[in-house]
Amino acid sequence: MERVSPEEMECSKNSKDSAEKLVLFNPPFRKDYELQKLRPSFPPFHTSSGFNPQGAVSKFLDQDLRTPALDKIYSHLWLAGLPKAARPVHRQILLGRTIIITENPNEHLVWNATRIFIKPIPEYLLSRDFWTTEGNALIQDRPLYQSACGFLLSYCWLICTKSDLAIAQDVRLVSSSITWEAWALFVTDLLTNIDPDTLDTVSKRYHFGELRLSRLNLIYRFAPGMFSGQNFMRGFMLEPLWTTAFLERNFAWLFSVFGFVTIVAGSMQVGLGTDSLHGSGKFQSASVGFTVASLIGAIASVLLVGIVWGFLTVYHVLRAKENLKIVRKRRIDRQNSRDSV
Structure with missing residues (x-):
């Protein structure tokens, strides 16, 4: 029997680990069902101090998809929302809620009184080619991958019928070029890769659906380990001081x-x-x-x-x-x- 050297065994193990990692982080839908084929364009990376024209796409993806403000208080999220799917957009309208556009992923599906904040779906998430080329951070970074999958799952919750798609297109949540037939095929394929019951491939934030803003503010102000002067004054989401x-x-x-x-x-x-x-x-x-x-x-x-x-x-x-x-x-x-x- 041919003897295998320790170096070859280590190389074989690394190759196996790489293969498992590649399978784990495959894009959650097949190319046949992608809804966006055009290469997306990105603006200069926006920071608190201004714009960085040389910002990497991975930094933009972090800013556009991650939810650190909610991940930080995951153990308390049960106080702000239920561990169940968010209501479709037509039900949001029936509840008397106005859909407010937000570009902050932390505020996605957060509601307060007669408003609900929803982040439009980034079109680059609908392109499989983007996942494997410019956006390869999506398949190399597990937390980022889970955030992207969770965000896509949230739209499976929001758009369940033709009327949901029509409303979402009217308020500019999704592209007007997407047809109901294409959306239905996309969601069906997506849910074969993202188990909506176990939620093992989505970030912890998406273990909950809608989150109540007033409760999030209370958690940020008074929850153990969260109290600080800034959190007490601002809460989770700063509101008008008029x-x-x-x-x-x-x-x-x-x-x-x-x-x-x-x-x-x-x-x-x-x-x-x-x-x-x-x-x-x-x-x-x-x-x-x-x-x-x-x-x-x-x-x-x-x-x-x-x-x-x-x-x-x-x-x-x-x-x-x-x-x-x-x-x-x-x-x-x-x-x-x-x-x-």
């Missing part, structure tokens, strides 16, 4: 309490005008106590609103000044480095 929006969002319950107090106080006043209750010492004591408590509560509530509003205003002013200093310093440093070259 006076009207702020009061409606955080202190609407006060108006309900004031309405209840007004009704009770009015009833007590009517009771004091009757013969049977006018002479009741207990009822008069209760009326006096309730009146005093109501006045104190009203004054305290107004002061609370003013203090919170003032604190938030000062916080954002200080943050704006700090950010201005950082940005100016970064621009000066870049200018100096450019001049030195």
Whole structure:
């Protein structure tokens, strides 16, 4: 029997591992069913400090598909959503929700009151050639691959009927060139590679469907390990700080309490005008106590609103000044480095 050297055994093992990896990260649909054949074009990579024209496609894919803000709180996501598929878009409309376009994958399928945020499907994900050429990071990076598969699965949830596809095309979620027949074949082929029951090939974020924004904000502010000054102020998704929006969002319950107090106080006043209750010492004591408590509560509530509003205003002013200093310093440093070259 021919003896195999340790080097050959190691080489054989590496080849086997590579083959298994290639099979594991195959694009989740066959070329016959791809919905986009054109080569996509990418804008300059966008960062918090501006644009980088030389940004790699892999960085763009990270920004466009990964959900780090949700992965960070995966253990708490059960508080914000159910571990089940999101509703199709026609059901979203029936629920009175307006579809709001977002390009942030962290905000995809997040809802609040009468809105739901949905990220349009990137056309490059529908091209098998892209997966194996410019976008080869999709088949080489397991977390990125799972994010891409999860995002495609979310559209299997959203578009289940012809009416869903028509609505999605009307609000620019998918290309108007996609026909229902082509979409049905694509989804059928996709679901043979992405098991919607085990979800073992999608990122953990897509173990849940729709996520409630108010709950995500609470998780970011108060969940163990998440508390920080920035998380407490901003929550998961920063919302307007305009006076009207702020009061409606955080202190609407006060108006309900004031309405209840007004009704009770009015009833007590009517009771004091009757013969049977006018002479009741207990009822008069209760009326006096309730009146005093109501006045104190009203004054305290107004002061609370003013203090919170003032604190938030000062916080954002200080943050704006700090950010201005950082940005100016970064621009000066870049200018100096450019001049030195």
